[in-house]
Amino acid sequence: MRTWHLDSTRHRMTLGRKLGQVSWPLVMLLVMVAGMGFAALFSAAGGSLDPWASRQMARFGMGMAILLVVAVTDLKIWMRYAYVLYALGMALLVAVEVVGTIGMGAQRWIDLGFIQLQPSEVMKIALVLSLARYFHSADLYAVGRPLFLLPPLVMVAAPVAFVLKQPDLGTAMMLLMSSAVIFFMAGVRWWKFAFVLVSGLAAIPLAWQFLHEYQKKRVLTFLNPESDPLGAGYHIMQSKIALGSGGLFGKGFLQGTQSHLNFLPEKQTDFIFTMLAEEWGMAGALFLLLLYVLIIAYGYAIALRSRSQFGRLVGLGMTSxxxxxxxxxxxxxxxxxxxxxxxxxxxxxxxxxxxxxLFGFGLVVCVWVHRDSVVGRRGGDDG
Amino acid sequence: MRTQDQERNRLFGRRAALLAGGKVVLISALVGRMYYLQVLEADRYRMLAEENRINLRLLPPPRGRILDRNGVPLAVNEQNFRLLVVSEQTDNLDTTLDALARLVPLGEADRARIHREVKRRRSFVPVKIRENLTWDEVARIEINSLDLPGVTIDVGESRHYPSGELAAHLLGYVAVPSESDLNGDPLLELPGFRIGKAGIERVYDLPLRGTAGNSQVEVNAVGRVIRELARNEGRPGRDLNLTIDLRLQEFASRRLGEESASVVVMDIHSGELLVMASTPSFDPNAFNRGLTSEEWKALISNPRSPLANKAIAGQYTPGSTFKMVVALAALESGTMSRDQRVFCPGHMMLGNAKFHCWKKGGHGSLNMVEAIKHSCDVFFYEAARRTGIDRIADMARKFGMGTPTGLDLPGERPGVVPSRNWKQATLGQPWHLGETLVNGIGQGFILATPLQMAVMTARIANGGRAVVPHLARDLVQGGEMAPRPMPTFQPIGVSPTGLAVVRQGMNAVTNEQGGTAWAARIREAGMEMSGKTGTAQVRRITLRERETGVRKNEDLPWKERDHALFVAYAPEQAPRFAIAVVVEHGGGGSAVAAPIARDIMIEVQKTFRPAVAALAPQDAASRSQGGGG
Structure with missing residues (x-):
């Protein structure tokens, strides 16, 4: 076990070589999905680039640049700064809690001028990186010790608590589940998951008390959407109608009646899949799903190929x-x-x-580029 | 360290496979759900999407007009200007209403209702402010339209009867369908849609109504119309031609004047009703506007019952106008020959009962023609006694009495033709011979409507054919209108010789000196009318009164005076028209009813003169075909 050398030349690659190592097929798959997204946003605006498709393209361009920068950055750097990133994310979460209470009812972002930064989004990356770093050097014996699992549990619980407070149930669940994936991949025992799951279920009645009224309503509506067809169940009913009426081959590009006549809520954001499936039918929806599956499979392949546990955990964590x-x-x-x-x-x-x-996929590609790097305990060169 | 790493790697691989398996299961769930929604349930959701998107709007058809036989409109659609406001187009609903209130009367109640409706509906749905705007108000609003954002004037239709009172009874009226009218036809549920509720408007409602068109419009999630996808214009209501001649109808109504009376004029061959008037009448347009309670009370408390169509709903004792039927019953059953003479001493004894003739001193000896001419009661007591009530009843039914005639108008009453069975069935009592005598002169139980009297007269005049009256010149066949073919009516089974005797008697009534209606004869050559007077007793004349002298009608209160009746046909040489006049409590038939009939019959024949003159008088069918003009 040695300390790391910044200018260690053993695995050093030039920038050009790194770019050559970038998994371009994966990037192409991402571009294809984004392309379908541009078309969908074009349709959502009634056949216009404004206001959504054009801006989305610009962001995608920016995102691709970030992806490449992240990808060619040394994996060890990400390992080294994982906890720093996590601390930054937590600080932002606290900040948004303070600012948000002053501002709107449930403000979840900080306005940086050119972009609205959501700390919970930063956390999605930082938490995976931090957990990956924590478990990187842990052997199975260590992982088997409950006390060893306490710090990462705290690491997960802190941001989840803040995100729940915002309140953003969806993101909290995502943070929990992607963390669970890392715990699982790191080798935590089955029975421990079972224990957490059972105690989680037992806590549901208690948690119900803390849910906001609109959250309770959403859950109840989900359980029986027809109970309130003009209220909260309306959206999901209309979404199902849109999807179903699309049929096998859809109504045609720009021809979705449900979307264009505004029966469909949030057609450019959360419900865009519905519009896509209405216009392109099950065929189009399956094609998109296939692209997603290929991307995920690619992520798996990259993770499994990585020589470092950090790379494996990051690759699988981001893919998950x-x-x-x-x-x-x-x-x-x-x-x-x-x-x-x-x-x-x-x-x-x-x-x-x-x-x-795209930041996350930058990390996945980074794992691929540095698949043979030997990452030390703290992000050093040796194993 | 190495083995530990390898062990960790193997575990990672195993768990990655497990995780991937889990993801495959979840993705499969998504695909399965997609298959369920987009393939299995696709048709259902497609239908729901169309229901979401497409709104079917009904286009109410314009109601058909009702025209008289010459095309003069009797019922038309008038433009009804309605004032509407679309709240989302106003800057402020209240300021707009304030501005409006300076131009047209707008009460607090109206404003409250407008606010209520605006709140209930979506902001782009027009809400009615007022309807039936006058032209002045329309103009005022149009001029100020710039200051009235969101206010529009919409032209609707409402029913108008230009002939006013003249044909109110037979035209009927239209109104909003009641609960029991609703049959699932969405047209009936359209706000403001009206259907025929009485009279011709009701009988011919379906052809007049037409069929609704529709417009398929695409609407968005809040119901705003995006575009029209398809439009089906529907079919406007058909115009309906009546047999009524409005000019004659007006003449007849005027001639009846203030009397509580009715008159029916019909074509004896075709059954077309040229006139059907009932006085006093009412203005149907007042019903459309809405009656005040005072107006309504006045209408229903009027003893002369202006709302009733007396021509079909008034049942009267026919009096002496029934004597033709008794004469024919006697002739046809062979109980009397045409030359049989009866001596009238002024009364007839039956057991201890004494039956009076209207002429105190008696008529002396007369045959059947003379008996009709003088309307001798004793002769017909004898004829009825010999013939019997059942045979008289049979004959009466052949002439259309006792049942509704089958006119294409609701509300027709059947009248009463008494017989032994009838009395047993309705009163539970046996028949008395005395009642036969009384009914033999058209008094007693027997009742007939003026329309039935006209039909009876027509059947006498047309050679004994079972003519049935009608009001519509067109026939309705499967929602379409077709000109009514010339009807061929079956013989009622009365011999021409018998009819000739009766017609000779009726001719004598008007055209021979001494006839009961000689004074009301038509002098114009070729227009002579043959008729029969009748007087229906409303009260019973007591024995004491007979001794002291029967009181004159003029001395009695109106309600106790006799009904005056007269039936006739004309022209005598080639009969074409039949008339029945009933003047309630008018007094004597010869003095009151006959002159009315005379004047109307002159007017009718003048109207149809060119056609009458052009006709060859031998063929009944060709005659009445010419009657269209």
Whole structure:
């Protein structure tokens, strides 16, 4: 076990070589999904680039730049600064809690002028990185010790508590679940998950008390959407009607009646999958799903190929976060899950989610570029 | 360290596979759900999406007009200017209403209602402020329209009867459908849509109504119309031509004047009713405007019952106008020959009962023609006694009495034709011979409507054919109107010789000196009318009164005076028209009813003169075909 050397030349690559190492097929898949997103936003605006598609393109361009920068940055750097990033994320969460209470009812962002920064989005990255770093050097024996699991649990609980307070149930669930994936991949025992799950279920009645009225309503509406067809159940009913009426091959591009006559809520953001499936039918929806599956499979391949545990955990963690976005959003618009504000990755209109995701894929690509790096205990060169 | 790493790697691989498996399951769930929604349930959701998107709006058809036989409008649609406001287009609803209130009367109640409706509906739905605007008000609002954002004037239709009182009874009226009228037809539920509720408006409601068009419009989630997808204009209501001649109708109504009376003039061959008037009448347009309670009370408390159509709903004792039927019953049953003479001493004894003739001193000896001419009661007591009530009843029914005639108008009363069975069935009492005598002169139980009297006269004049009256010149066949073909009516089974005797008697009534209506004869050559007077006793004349002298009608209160009746046909040489006049409590038939009939019959024949003159008088069918003009 040695200390790391900044100018260690053993695994050093030039920038050009790194760019050559970037997994371009994965980038192409991302571009294809984003392309479908641009078309969908074009349609959502009634056949116009304004106001959504054009801005989304600009953001995607920016996101791709970030992806590449993240990808060519040394993996060890990410390991080294994982906790710093986490601390920064927590600080922002606290800040938004202070500022947000003064501002709007549930403000979740900090306005940086060019972008509205959501600390919870930063946390989605930082938490995965921090947990990956924590478990990087842990052998199975260590992982088996309950006391060893206490610090990462606190690491998860702190941001989740703040996000819940905002209140953003969707993001809190996403943070919990992607953390769970890392715990699982790190080798935490099954029975411990079972224990957490059972105690979690037991806590549901208690948690119910702390839910906001609109959250309770969303859950109840999810359980029986027809109970309130003009109220909160309206959105999900209309979404199902839009999806179903699209049929196998859809109504045609720009021809979605449900979306264009405004029966569909939030058609450019959370419910964009519905519009897409209405206009392009099940065929189009399946094609998009296939692209997502390919991206996820690619992420798996990268994670499994990585020589470092950090790389493996980051790769799988980010891929799983991506999967959660896809699954929760699509299940939500099809009435399989309650309506929580989770966007469809790379398609829904919205800057921060797009940047978060591309940052995350930057890390996945970074794992690929540095697949053979030996990462030390604290981000050093040796193993 | 190495083995630990390898172990960790193997665990990572295993768990990655498990995690991937879990994700495959979840993705499969998504695909399954997609398949369920977009394939299995696609048709249902497609339908729901269309229901969401497409709104079917009904276009009410304009109601058909009702025209008289010459095309003169009797019922038309008038433009009804309605004032509407669209609240989202106003800057402030109250300021707009304030501005409006300076131009048209607008009460506090109106404003409260407008606010209520605006609140209830979506902001782009027009709300009615007022309707039935006058032209002045329309002009005032149009001029100031710049100061009245959101205010529009909309032209609707309302029913108008230009002939006013003249044909009120037969035209009926239209009104908003009541609960029991609703049959699922969405047209009936359209606000402001009206259907025929009485009279011709009701009988011919379906052809007059037409069929609704519709407009398929695409609406967005809040119900705003985006565009029209399809439009089906529907079919406007058909115009309906009546057999009524408005000019004659007006003449007849004027001639009846203030009397509580009715008159029916019909074509004896075709059954067309040229005149059907009932006085006093009412203004149907007042019903459309809405009656005040005073007006309504005045209408229903008027003893002359202006709301009733006396021509079909008034049942009167026919009096002596019934004597033709008794004569024919006697002739046809062979109980009397045409030359049978009866001596009238002024009364007839039946057991201890004494039956008076209207002429105190008696008529002396007369045959059937003379008996009709002088309307001798004793002769017909004898004829009725010999023939019997049942045979008289059979004959009366052949002439259309005792049942509704089948006129295409609701509210027709059947009258009463008494017989042994009838009395047993309705009163539970056996028949008395005395009642036969009384009914033999058209008094007693027997009742007939003026329309039935006209039909009876027509059947006498047309050679014994079962003519049925009607009001519509067109026939309705499966929602379409077709000109009514010339009807062929079956013979009622009365011999021409018998009819000839009766007609000779009726001719004598008006055209021979000494006839009861000689004074009311038509002098114009070729227009002579043959008729029969009748006087229906409303009260019973007591024995004491007979001894002291029957009081004159003029000395009695109106309600106790006799009804005056007269039936006739004309022209005598080639009969074409039949008339029945009943003047309630008018006094004697010869003095009151006959002159009215005379004047109307002259006017009718003048109207149809060119057609009458052009006709060859031998063929009944060709004659009445010419009657259209």
């Amino acid at each position: 976060t991506f999967f959660l976005y896809v699954f929760i959003n699509i299940a939500m618009v099809m009435g399989l899950l309650p309506v929580v504000g989770v966007p469809l990755p790379l398609i829904s209109y919205g800057g921060t989610a797009m940047l978060t995701l």
